[in-house]
Amino acid sequence: xxxxxxGFAGFLILAFCCSACHKAREWDDTQWDNRLSGxxxxxxxxxxxxxxxxxxxxxxxxxxxxxxxxxxxEATFVPAPAQKFGGLGPVYNSNSCFNCHVNDGxxxxxxxxETLKSMLxxxxxxxxxxxxxxLAAPGFGGxxxxxxxxxxxxxxxxxxxxHETEVALSDGQSQMLRYPEWTLSEYYTNxxxxxxxxxxxxxxxxxxxxxxxxxxxxxxSFADENDLDGDGISGRPNYVFHDKSGQMMMGRFxxxxxxPTLEQQIAGAYNDDMGVTTSYYPNxxxxxxxxxxxxxxxxEVPDSVxxxxxxxxxxxxxxxRRNSTNEQVLRGExxxxxxxxxxxxxxxxxxxxxxxxxxxxxxxxHPYTDMLLHDMGPALSDNRPSYKAEGSEWRTPPxxxxxxxxxxxxxxxxxxxxxxxxxxxxxxxxxxEAQNSRDAVVKLSSSDRAALLAFLNSL
Amino acid sequence: MNTKQTLLLALVATIAxxxxxxxxxxxxxxxxxxxxxxxxxxxxxxNTVVETYSQxxxxxxxxxxxxxxxxxxxxxxxxxxxxxxxxxxxxxWEQSEAFLFxxxxxxxxxxxxxxxxxxxxxxKAIIGNDDELSESYISNLGDELKGYHPVEYLxxxxxxxxxxxxxxxxxxxxxxxxSNDLMQKATQLLSEWQTDGKNFSATFTSAGPNNSTYGTxxxxxxxxxxxxxxxxxxxxGGKIGEPFHAKDPALEESPFSKNSLTDFKNNIIGVKNAxxxxxxxxxxxxxxxxxxxxxxxxxxxxxxxxxFDAITLxxxxxxxxxxxxxxxxxxxxxxxxxxxxNELLPFIKKSIASK
Numbered sequence: 001x002x003x004x005x006x007g008f009a010g011f012l013i014l015a016f017c018c019s020a021c022h023k024a025r026e027w028d029d030t031q032w033d034n035r036l037s038g039x040x041x042x043x044x045x046x047x048x049x050x051x052x053x054x055x056x057x058x059x060x061x062x063x064x065x066x067x068x069x070x071x072x073x074e075a076t077f078v079p080a081p082a083q084k085f086g087g088l089g090p091v092y093n094s095n096s097c098f099n100c101h102v103n104d105g106x107x108x109x110x111x112x113x114e115t116l117k118s119m120l121x122x123x124x125x126x127x128x129x130x131x132x133x134x135l136a137a138p139g140f141g142g143x144x145x146x147x148x149x150x151x152x153x154x155x156x157x158x159x160x161x162x163h164e165t166e167v168a169l170s171d172g173q174s175q176m177l178r179y180p181e182w183t184l185s186e187y188y189t190n191x192x193x194x195x196x197x198x199x200x201x202x203x204x205x206x207x208x209x210x211x212x213x214x215x216x217x218x219x220x221s222f223a224d225e226n227d228l229d230g231d232g233i234s235g236r237p238n239y240v241f242h243d244k245s246g247q248m249m250m251g252r253f254x255x256x257x258x259x260p261t262l263e264q265q266i267a268g269a270y271n272d273d274m275g276v277t278t279s280y281y282p283n284x285x286x287x288x289x290x291x292x293x294x295x296x297x298x299x300e301v302p303d304s305v306x307x308x309x310x311x312x313x314x315x316x317x318x319x320x321r322r323n324s325t326n327e328q329v330l331r332g333e334x335x336x337x338x339x340x341x342x343x344x345x346x347x348x349x350x351x352x353x354x355x356x357x358x359x360x361x362x363x364x365x366h367p368y369t370d371m372l373l374h375d376m377g378p379a380l381s382d383n384r385p386s387y388k389a390e391g392s393e394w395r396t397p398p399x400x401x402x403x404x405x406x407x408x409x410x411x412x413x414x415x416x417x418x419x420x421x422x423x424x425x426x427x428x429x430x431x432x433e434a435q436n437s438r439d440a441v442v443k444l445s446s447s448d449r450a451a452l453l454a455f456l457n458s459l
Numbered sequence: 460m461n462t463k464q465t466l467l468l469a470l471v472a473t474i475a476x477x478x479x480x481x482x483x484x485x486x487x488x489x490x491x492x493x494x495x496x497x498x499x500x501x502x503x504x505x506n507t508v509v510e511t512y513s514q515x516x517x518x519x520x521x522x523x524x525x526x527x528x529x530x531x532x533x534x535x536x537x538x539x540x541x542x543x544x545x546x547x548x549x550x551x552w553e554q555s556e557a558f559l560f561x562x563x564x565x566x567x568x569x570x571x572x573x574x575x576x577x578x579x580x581x582x583k584a585i586i587g588n589d590d591e592l593s594e595s596y597i598s599n600l601g602d603e604l605k606g607y608h609p610v611e612y613l614x615x616x617x618x619x620x621x622x623x624x625x626x627x628x629x630x631x632x633x634x635x636x637x638s639n640d641l642m643q644k645a646t647q648l649l650s651e652w653q654t655d656g657k658n659f660s661a662t663f664t665s666a667g668p669n670n671s672t673y674g675t676x677x678x679x680x681x682x683x684x685x686x687x688x689x690x691x692x693x694x695x696g697g698k699i700g701e702p703f704h705a706k707d708p709a710l711e712e713s714p715f716s717k718n719s720l721t722d723f724k725n726n727i728i729g730v731k732n733a734x735x736x737x738x739x740x741x742x743x744x745x746x747x748x749x750x751x752x753x754x755x756x757x758x759x760x761x762x763x764x765x766x767f768d769a770i771t772l773x774x775x776x777x778x779x780x781x782x783x784x785x786x787x788x789x790x791x792x793x794x795x796x797x798x799x800x801n802e803l804l805p806f807i808k809k810s811i812a813s814k
Contacts, residue, residue, distance in 0.1 A: 044808075045681070045685070046674075046678050046681070047560070047678055047681045047682040047685050048560040048561075048685070048686075049685050049689070071697060071701065076570075076574050076575065076576060077603075078576050078577065078578040078579070078580075078581075078603050079578050079580060079581060079603075081580070082576070082578070082579065082580065083576075083709045084707075084709050084710060085576050088578075088603070095570075095574075095602060095603055096570075099567065099570050099602070102564060102565065102567065103564060103565075115599075117567050118567070149578070149581060149601070150578060150580075150581035150584055150585065150600070150601070150604065151581070151584055151588075322674060323674075406671045406672050407672050407673065407678070408565075410561070410562065410564075410565025410566065410672075411565065412671070457671075
């Protein structure tokens with residue numbers, strides 16, 4: 001060993017000693033494994049069950065609760081009175097949670113002539129209710145139930161016509177886009193004039209428990225209602241009525257952030273989507289209509305089941321990213337930031353402190369959402385305001401797991417009404433605050449566009 | 460070069476050679492595995508999935524034919540034949556539940572086929588009213604009024620003691636229409652996988668970067684193993700566990716035909732068939748790579764299947780009268796599930812490159 005080498009060895013020893021006496025520093029956020037979209041609540045499952053895995057590290061008691069909820073999430077309701085699982089309808093959209101949120105994933109729209117399977121139509125008339133929310137359509141309520149139990153009339157039948165339009169891209173390429181025209185027919189009673197319709201596909205439900213745990217202050221820190229930084233993007237929170245506390249709260253869930261908690265979201269889905277009453281919403285959605293069953297059986301689902309289903313959704317983990325170190329994907333990740341996508345689809349945040357359920361507490365997560373409302377332009381507007389959300393405003397949907405949609409659900413229909421047939425179409429529909437980002441994507445070279453899509457598919 | 464350096468060089472060279480020779484062995488092994496992996500997937504798509512769906516669809520057509528014959532003239536002989544045929548169709552359906560992924564799930568075929576519970580009151584109302592029955596009338600009914608179990612109800616009656624004379628004209632008409640609806644779904648399901656249909660088989664067997672459903676072959680294997688563990692979990696925890704723990708026969712899945720235990724057993728037979736494959740199965744891969752785990756899985760499958768034999772009563776009665784046997788059955792299936800999930804799956808993840 002030469003003298004030089006000896007010197008080097010000495011340096012190594014010195015370096016080792018130094019590092020040994022160094023106090024532990026806080027671990028830089030950038031050093032985390034970037035595949036872990038859900039922090040410690042990430043699962044390495046990229047198959048059809050990718051959205052269906054429970055949180056890690058639950059106690060046996062919580063696991064049992066999750067499983068009970070799982071069973072009831074999949075349970076099929078039948079009309080009351082029935083020996084078991086009674087309570088469906090009288091009017092409804094689906095007979096189980098699972099039939100819309102297939103594999104805990106995403107619903108899809110229909111072709112002309114088909115019946116809605118995993119989506120629904122929200123209704124209202126112009127004006128606001130006493131809490132500033134949408135004004136229920138007389139005789140129909142806030143949601144159209146296009147199905148009814150045997151012998152009872154459904155509220156109306158839903159029809160769709162798809163229109164096509166073409167968008168030119170750089171490199172001489174182009175992309176066809178389609179958009180729906182929804183109409184109702186076979187009304188059970190005369191509808192009010194000016195009834196407003198908003199079509200919504202069932203969103204995936206994984207990771208929602210983590211998003212519920214993000215502190216409101218974290219989400220509000222993303223808001224820039226008056227666009228003070230002048231970047232053209234002005235996210236703002238929705239504020240909606242929390243029926244449990246009787247107070248206004250920040251809205252988090254649903255396409256327009258109309259539900260403040262998962263509990264309320266799920267109680268609403270039981271009530272409106274399936275016609276099943278809970279202690280949270282003990283009155284049938286059709287209570288004031290002629291379809292009312294007049295049975296004294298409410299709530300049709302006991303609290304033990306309702307709470308288990310809420311917990312089930314709250315404790316669904318997030319699938320890990322795939323190919324996150326692939327060169328094309330890394331290039332796409334850069335472009336995602338450069339084109340401004342990441343300004344609303346915020347990649348990284350932390351969940352708040354949760355003392356009851358420590359394994360979800362203070363997790364570094366990558367949901368790619370800011371949970372805020374953004375103006376998405378007139379082409380996406382449903383012209384139906386809901387609390388603070390104007391017709392053209394939609395809540396940034398999380399993108400984690402989006403690349404697994406085809407595997408889990410067998411389709412790639414995105415956006416609130418499922419009009420986009422793939423991720424590129426979804427991007428091209430972005431307008432309003434996202435217009436600049438969308439235009440930037442149009443101008444990308446085709447290989448860069450492919451990289452951007454490869455990145456999205458790695459989520 | 461001094462002695463130390465020579466020694467060092469020799470050591471490095473030796474290590475390199477040893478490594479190299481190991482690698483060659485690994486490479487051969489890997490090529491062999493890659494070939495086998497592809498064979499397993501091809502075999503699974505063709506000889507397990509398409510074959511099962513094809514059998515199901517054929518038997519379903521027979522059942523529909525018998526139901527149509529009954530409508531022309533109901534006899535006890537035809538009724539008994541229809542019941543046997545229903546059980547045969549069920550056999551293939553339950554076996555197919557060992558692979559509840561792909562179109563059966565994503566195309567919403569399962570809900571209208573095997574919905575349980577059914578809307579018994581609604582079904583009775585349809586039998587009792589004078590609505591005009593037609594194919595479109597049936598297709599407009601909710602899922603809770605269609606599928607195997609409404610047909611089961613019509614064939615056996617609520618107390619499982621129906622005779623050919625008990626059928627009203629309307630029940631016969633409804634039976635023919637409901638069996639037709641079920642037949643169409645069986646045909647659709649088959650066509651979703653068939654190479655001359657929508658060919659999900661191609662998606663399943665051609666994993667790779669250009670495959671938007673399965674980006675890697677590992678994903679397909681995970682899908683298979685997860686489905687096997689999934690149905691074991693469903694049988695042990697749901698189908699058996701829920702009625703058993705609630706001591707409630709009303710939660711039983713095929714109560715009219717008293718076919719539940721056969722249903723469950725066919726689920727496990729489906730798991731076994733899927734694992735063994737016809738010419739190439741997961742089992743072959745495991746025999747090459749982890750013989751002891753393969754033996755363990757096979758042993759646990761046999762234990763689970765044997766545990767069915769100890770139950771001599773229909774499931775609805777066994778949950779209260781043969782609780783030890785029912786509990787043991789659920790436990791054996793749970794043991795199998797745990798091995799599939801905690802040993803087979805990690806082994807597959809470790810052994811199959813995610814490329």
